[in-house]
Structure formats: C-alpha cells, structure tokens
Amino acid sequence: MAVDTTEAAAASEAARQAMGGIGVSLARKEDARFIHGQGHYVDDVVLPGMLHMVIVRSPHAHARIKGIHSSAAMAIPGVVAVVTGELLAQHKLAWMPTLSGDTQAVLATDKVRFQGQEVACVIAETKYIAEDAAQLVTVDYEPLQAITTPQQAIAPGAIVIRDEKEGQTDNKIYHWEAGDKDATDAAFARAAKVVSLETFYPRCHPSPLETCGCVADLDPVTGNATIYMTSQAPHAHRTLFAIVAGLPEEKIRIISPDLGGGFGNKVPIYPGYVVATAASLLIGRPVKWIEDRTDNLISTGFARDYYMDGSVAIDENGKFIGLRVNLLSDNGAFFADAQPSKFKAGLFHIVTGSYDIPAAHIVANGAYTNKAPGGVAYRCSFRVTEASYFIERLVESAAVELGQDPVTTRLNNFIQPEAFPYKSASGFEYDSGNYPGAMKVALDMLGYDELRKEQAEKRAKGELMGIGVASFTEVVGAGKGKDYDIAGLRMFDSAELRVHPTGKAILKLGVKSQGQGHETTFAQIVAEELGIPASDVEVREGDTDNTPFGLGTYASRSTPVGGAATAVVARKLRDKGKIIAAHLFEADVADIEFAKGKYNVKGSPDNVKTIQDIAFAAYTNIPDGIEPGLEGVTYYDPPNMTFPFGTYLVVVDIDKGTGQVKVRRMVAVDDCGVRINPMIVEGQIHGGLTEGFGIAFMELITFDDEGNCIGSNFMDYLIPTAWETPRFELGETVTPSPHHPIGAKGVGESATVGSPAAYVNAVIDALSHLGITNIDMPITSDKVWAALRSKGVTE
Amino acid sequence: MKVTFEINGAEKSVDVEPRTLVVDLIRTKLGMTGTHIGCDTSNCGACTVLLDGRPVKSCTLLAPMLEGKKVTTVEGLAAGGKLDAIQVGFHAEHGLQCGFCTPGMMLVGKALIEANPHPTEDEIRWGISGNICRCTGYMNIVKAIQHAAAANAAENTAGVA
Numbered sequence: 001m002a003v004d005t006t007e008a009a010a011a012s013e014a015a016r017q018a019m020g021g022i023g024v025s026l027a028r029k030e031d032a033r034f035i036h037g038q039g040h041y042v043d044d045v046v047l048p049g050m051l052h053m054v055i056v057r058s059p060h061a062h063a064r065i066k067g068i069h070s071s072a073a074m075a076i077p078g079v080v081a082v083v084t085g086e087l088l089a090q091h092k093l094a095w096m097p098t099l100s101g102d103t104q105a106v107l108a109t110d111k112v113r114f115q116g117q118e119v120a121c122v123i124a125e126t127k128y129i130a131e132d133a134a135q136l137v138t139v140d141y142e143p144l145q146a147i148t149t150p151q152q153a154i155a156p157g158a159i160v161i162r163d164e165k166e167g168q169t170d171n172k173i174y175h176w177e178a179g180d181k182d183a184t185d186a187a188f189a190r191a192a193k194v195v196s197l198e199t200f201y202p203r204c205h206p207s208p209l210e211t212c213g214c215v216a217d218l219d220p221v222t223g224n225a226t227i228y229m230t231s232q233a234p235h236a237h238r239t240l241f242a243i244v245a246g247l248p249e250e251k252i253r254i255i256s257p258d259l260g261g262g263f264g265n266k267v268p269i270y271p272g273y274v275v276a277t278a279a280s281l282l283i284g285r286p287v288k289w290i291e292d293r294t295d296n297l298i299s300t301g302f303a304r305d306y307y308m309d310g311s312v313a314i315d316e317n318g319k320f321i322g323l324r325v326n327l328l329s330d331n332g333a334f335f336a337d338a339q340p341s342k343f344k345a346g347l348f349h350i351v352t353g354s355y356d357i358p359a360a361h362i363v364a365n366g367a368y369t370n371k372a373p374g375g376v377a378y379r380c381s382f383r384v385t386e387a388s389y390f391i392e393r394l395v396e397s398a399a400v401e402l403g404q405d406p407v408t409t410r411l412n413n414f415i416q417p418e419a420f421p422y423k424s425a426s427g428f429e430y431d432s433g434n435y436p437g438a439m440k441v442a443l444d445m446l447g448y449d450e451l452r453k454e455q456a457e458k459r460a461k462g463e464l465m466g467i468g469v470a471s472f473t474e475v476v477g478a479g480k481g482k483d484y485d486i487a488g489l490r491m492f493d494s495a496e497l498r499v500h501p502t503g504k505a506i507l508k509l510g511v512k513s514q515g516q517g518h519e520t521t522f523a524q525i526v527a528e529e530l531g532i533p534a535s536d537v538e539v540r541e542g543d544t545d546n547t548p549f550g551l552g553t554y555a556s557r558s559t560p561v562g563g564a565a566t567a568v569v570a571r572k573l574r575d576k577g578k579i580i581a582a583h584l585f586e587a588d589v590a591d592i593e594f595a596k597g598k599y600n601v602k603g604s605p606d607n608v609k610t611i612q613d614i615a616f617a618a619y620t621n622i623p624d625g626i627e628p629g630l631e632g633v634t635y636y637d638p639p640n641m642t643f644p645f646g647t648y649l650v651v652v653d654i655d656k657g658t659g660q661v662k663v664r665r666m667v668a669v670d671d672c673g674v675r676i677n678p679m680i681v682e683g684q685i686h687g688g689l690t691e692g693f694g695i696a697f698m699e700l701i702t703f704d705d706e707g708n709c710i711g712s713n714f715m716d717y718l719i720p721t722a723w724e725t726p727r728f729e730l731g732e733t734v735t736p737s738p739h740h741p742i743g744a745k746g747v748g749e750s751a752t753v754g755s756p757a758a759y760v761n762a763v764i765d766a767l768s769h770l771g772i773t774n775i776d777m778p779i780t781s782d783k784v785w786a787a788l789r790s791k792g793v794t795e
Numbered sequence: 796m797k798v799t800f801e802i803n804g805a806e807k808s809v810d811v812e813p814r815t816l817v818v819d820l821i822r823t824k825l826g827m828t829g830t831h832i833g834c835d836t837s838n839c840g841a842c843t844v845l846l847d848g849r850p851v852k853s854c855t856l857l858a859p860m861l862e863g864k865k866v867t868t869v870e871g872l873a874a875g876g877k878l879d880a881i882q883v884g885f886h887a888e889h890g891l892q893c894g895f896c897t898p899g900m901m902l903v904g905k906a907l908i909e910a911n912p913h914p915t916e917d918e919i920r921w922g923i924s925g926n927i928c929r930c931t932g933y934m935n936i937v938k939a940i941q942h943a944a945a946a947n948a949a950e951n952t953a954g955v956a
Contacts, residue, residue: 027887027889030894031886031891034891034894035878035886035901036829036869036870036873036882037827037828037870038829039895039897040828043832044828046826127819128815208929209831209895209896209929210831210833210895260894261892261893293833294835515892515893515895683892683931686932686933686934687931687932689932690931690932691929713834714927721924722919722921722937725920728934
C-alpha cells in the first residue's frame, strides 16, 4: 500500500509539473531564443534604407543659446539632415507634454536647462558618419548660473529656470499634502518621546543594460507609422504619440520587442523618440536612434533625489502615535516624473509603512533644478522606495533612542494580522498582511539572537559588527482606474485569450515584459485556470496592433493587474466550455463540473471531456444559438492595490581602519501572496536585492557646482558585479491578496524597495553606540571612515 | 581595408574602415546581433566574444585586430544544433532574465570552465566580474556556470569510462 501511495503521489507530481500550473518552477519558455543569441532588441532592427540619428547635447547645465551652426556637419558626405529646435518649432514639436502635466523641450530653442539636454540631431547614412558630423555642429552658448540643489532653487532670489513658462516666477513645482495635520499635531502634543531623522535619498539611475532607443518607420505613401521602441508601456505611448505628434492613432503601431531590462527607465517618452519619428516623417526613410551609455545616464529618467525629514511621536508604552514627514524633491529642469496624475510625489504617502500609526501628516514640495528631468521609479512603485527607506530608517533611530532592540520596536508597533483590511492614516486600505509572521521566519533563518551575542562580544573587543532590520510594506499594482491614471489613462490592464481547435492557446497582454518572464508566468495562470499545459500557451506582448490596450509594466503591476485579467478571461472561457460540454454530454449546464482541464457531468467523474475536446467542439460542433470559437478578452480594473511585505536582515562587518563595509549575510523573507512560478519570483528578488545593494553602497548620480554630471558612465556610476554582490538567503511566507483572483501580489520591486534600509540600518547598528546616527547613501568607505574619525575612532 | 578572420568556424574576409569597432563589424557587417552593446567603455561585458578562445570586449577592439584570429560569438555556441553545456546551465538554473548580458556571460563562463574545470564560487564570481547583469543578482549565473562545469565533468568521466 505504501508503495502505491508513493507511486500515486509521484504520478500526481509529474502531472503537476507537466501541466505547469501555479506553484511550479517551470523553466522559462522565453530562454530558448536568448541562449541562442536570438533575442530581438530594438538595436537589432534593421530596415531597408534606414538612417541613423545621433543627438548633439548641451555641455552646459544652464545657458542661453545664441546660435546653432550645422553647415560643417551638413558638408560631410552621408549626412542627410541636422534637425534643430527651430525646425521642430515650425511643426509645433519643439516642446512636448510630460507624464506629470508639465512641458519638456524636445530640442532646445531658447536655453539649455541641464547638462546633456538635447540641442540638435544629426541624421546620416551610418552611425559613424552621424557621430562624426555631430562633433561638427557648433552651438554658441552664453552660460548662466546653474542651480544644482532644490534648496538653492527655492531660496529667495534664485534665478528662474523655467522662465519660458507663463506665470512661473520661481522654481517651485508643486506643493502636496496627505494625512491629517490637526490629528498629527495632537498626537505630537501628547507624545512621551519624539524621535526625528533627516536623510537624503540621492539621485540614482535604473540604467538597464540595454539603453533606450527606437527605429521610427513612417511610410509616406500609406501614412502608417511603425515605431520599434524600448517601451514598458507601448499602448500608452501610442496614445501619447497620437496626442503629441498629431498622428492618427489607428495608423501608429508601436512595437516594443525584447527589452534588455527597464526598471522604470523605459516608461517616459524621450526627445529622441519624438525627433526620430518626426525625422522619418519629413525624410521619408526609417530612422534609428540608440542611446550610448552616457546619453542614457545623463538625460533619461533618473530616480529618487528626495530630501526627507520627519519625526515619530511615541507614547509612554513605546507605541507610535503620530508621524510627520516633510520632503523636498529635486525634479530637474522639467517635471517629467512618471506617476499617477493625482499624486505629485507618487505614492510616498505609504510612508507609515508596516506600522499602526493612527495619525500622519506628509508635506511634499518639488523644485526645478538644472539637472536632468524625468524622475522615474527605479524598480519601485512610484516613490514607495523613498517612503519605505524613510520609515525604516526612522524606526531604527527610534529603537536607538528608546534603547530597544530594533526587532522589539517593530513588533510593538506592527499592524497586527487580524487588523486587515487596514485603513492607514494617509488613506490606503492595506489588503492583507502578517508582519510578525514574516519577521519570525527571518529571525529564525538568520539566527538573530546568536548574532546579537556575537555582536556584544565583538563590541567589547572594539570590533564593529551590525545587524540591520527592515520590515517593508509596499503598495503595488495600480489602479483602480478611478483613483490612478497616467495622463488621464486609467490604470486597468487587459488579457485576450484564444484557444484554437487543437487546444493550443494564444494569450495577448497589455503589459510588457522586460525580462520578468511573462511568457512563462502568464502561461502558467492559463494552465492553472483552464488545464491547458503551459507549454501549449503562447504569450504575446508589446505590439499595439496585436495586443489589447493596457497601461504596461512598471510599479509591479503585471501580475496584480495583467495576471488578474488573465485569470478572469480564462474563467470566462472555462464557463463557455461548460455550455459546450453540456451540449456534448447532452446534459444541463448546471450539472457540468470542471476541474484541472476536464469537464464531467455531476456524479459521473470518469466520463470526461478535456478542454482540448471542448476547444475542438467550439469550432466543429457548437450548440445552436452559441457563438463559435473559444476566445475572450478581459479589461481588468482592480478593486484595490496589493500590499506585498517582508522582513530583510543584513549582517555587516566594518573595518575601522579603512571604513570598508562587508556584507556578511543577507536574509530576505518576502510575502507576495501566492507565487505563480517560485523560481522566477526568487530571481526577481535576487535582482532587486542586488540593485538595492548597489543603491546603498555604490550607485550615485551627482553634480558639481556648475551642474556637470558625475556618474555619466559605468566607470563613475558603479554597478555591483558578481564580486561585490552578497550571497542572498531567501525565505517566504504566503498571505494571499483577498481581492486578487489568484491571491497574488506584485513582487518585482519589493527587494529594491525594502533592502536599502536594511543595508543602511546594519551599518548604523554597527556604529550607533559611537553616536553615529545617519550616513547618507551610497555608504562608501570614505564616508564611514570620516564618520569614525569624527568620533575619535582610529585603527 | 580588408580583414580576414574566422568566426564561429567560418572564414570571413571583409572590407571595413580601419576604425570600425569589432562589435559593430559583427553586428552590422555580419548581421550577427547576439553580441550586444551595453556601455561602450568595456565596463559591462555585453559585447564579450571569444578571441582565440579568450574572452574580450569587442566594443574596445578595432576590426584590423581580428586579422588571422578565431572569433566565437554566442551564435557559435550550439555547434551542430547541440546546445553547449553553458547554454543548458543558464536555462536550467534561471541564469538569465532580460537576456541582454547573457551572450557575454555565457562566453565568459565557457572560457572560465575550460581554463578551470572545477572552479570555486569565488573563482566564478571573480571570473565574471568584468560582466554586469542588472537582473539576476548573479546568484543563478553562478549556479549556471557550476551546472555547466558539472555537466562537462560528468561527460569527461563518461568518456574515460
């Protein structure tokens, strides 16, 4: 009997693996082309007659343009055109709207407002000729004073950067508040203790390994515009192109082929896309524009650049009773942040985090500076990273001031598992969570208590060791559409599923993978819901002519929204299958049951019709009065966001002599609800922990006083290699989202959101007994060394 | 000028400007787009190819430097339709996500285990530290290379037996 049971279990497991439904670590379907070098990225697109475009950029951060001279460039054989802002202005294209309702220069006409701003474009027969000619375009500049911090920008008397905007008399962009000021003031008035923190989350850059670019192909005869483009949101981009360029939307086809990473960098529309498209229209030939790395780092969507200060009010029992946060954002020369239109500082108001804080008040102000525009969420859901970093750093400060273990401070203040759905003081309704549960798993994995003992022993010997704790909560998966939109487009998403007569399916989605493995994960949802093996489900994305309208992939929204749409459309087909099954069985629809791809009449479980039988019948033997085919489309508007969470623990050792920080351990326990493909989920977490590590210790875009960008190539903008990157230890808990059809939450960004605070808290934990309470990222050896020396610590 | 070399086993003789970068020669002139450009400054390794079996960054080599040499690109890994052990390893261990660094990573990994058939984790991490991956956090790339090394070792053992 025992043998039979084992065999049955083995057979059942083999069937589960073959089906590849939810919970199976299926090897990725998309791998085949990539391991053969047959991925198809934008720069791999070659069209007959294709020209190449190179952008001439400003060397100054702030200057008046006195003249642009292109005759020497035009004289080079093979140069077809030099496009300037003046030419674009004739077509009303010198300026374009941004995702945040501001305007941005496509090519500068009056002034340049950041170093690297687009001034002219050279279009030539080859890229080499275009590069040569770009060197010969000369621009007369009259340099102006550069403003490089938001504090300078909002100081009285500061030079007005956006003087071309009617009514703009200073450098302020927005003022935004969330929460309840009066209730928060009252909480602080009765606080037994107030703990404050001032910190800066510096500018960094998503820098996907593939830079941004496009091939614009406008057919002068048909008027068809095909634009191959590095786009995380091809449908939204098509609509914006129609609005910006005045092109008829039905004639525009955006194809976002394989993307070499995105991380938010490929959400905005950049001037290069617009000029290449306009040039293709004017010249009548395809135009390719591909950024080099410096173009990418100095001009496209950066992230963060948030100055944050705030306080937590604590009562006599150590409970948090109020939270105040002020932030000042540096948005660069044009307010081009990618975020839902209602929220000027994205979803920063998630800053109450994992804690039950009854009152909160957030005040946010934004400023123009002479720096690149386009604040995007570098692997984060609209400023959730900054919020999570701030609260987790502030809780660390509170623990130090209370003389508590940071774990205790958190456990005392977590939102409790029975409190969900939980309404936060800043206006979110958290769907589900078990914060103490995730923390316990993490503490056990790390062996926390033993390490605290080791730390005490080391400290007694004068050695520096720290344990960092962070228990983040994210808000991901926008919308619902009523509350969240981008440029007016509501944030739903879509799935279209067709099962063919042979039982093989095509699933088309409005989201767009940049490496997340959608072709596998979404096929697994269909496998689970319909019982068609994942290997028989082909997933298509990124071509606006051939996929349903959706808002795209960013803010960890593909699984929460596109995944939900997939499950719902599969269920629609399943229900239609019941009607067909009833016809085949000559039974009543109400008596048809479905499980794991098989239909049967109640009471006759052994007489089944498979989903493949039903699919065939849908085209060959359909009951009267029923539409043929087995196909459907769902536009899914989520009822709420999802709220993934987790606890991250980091152990560091610090060399007193050099200030070098060595990450010894990194334990990450994530709860993203139901995991569709655990292998892919873990891969996402590995990547996010690494980007978080880079942000905490290495990655920095900064500027000198004249506005020169420091961090304009991979020799200055340091990205972790395998050598620096820690080994990660992953754990999980599973608290399903109650409103998501399969209980899943987003996960792609959790690790970048949650980990920087864990790394930094570990460093501060090693140093706080010396009176060191904050070091701003990136925590480089020299900063630690200086902090130690300032406290009189020497080797 | 004319440059003659071997690429993935086939001899090529091409007429190029001397300043042509090898990566552009491979991608544009030869139409083999598996070799990618990530940084132009030889920091990221997306353009890695093997030159006489050694990994080099093709964005920082000039076309004339190929004269008389043997080049291997990602397109040359699956000889005769059979996947190389490194390709199998990357697929089996989820060693790739967006796929952009993958050709370079696989070529570096292949060269590494040919020179050192039983590398430690540290040796692998050091060996691939000239190549950047933004997606995977390297954990699974290390496993992929270990997977390939183990497969090669098993095959060699089988051959001896």
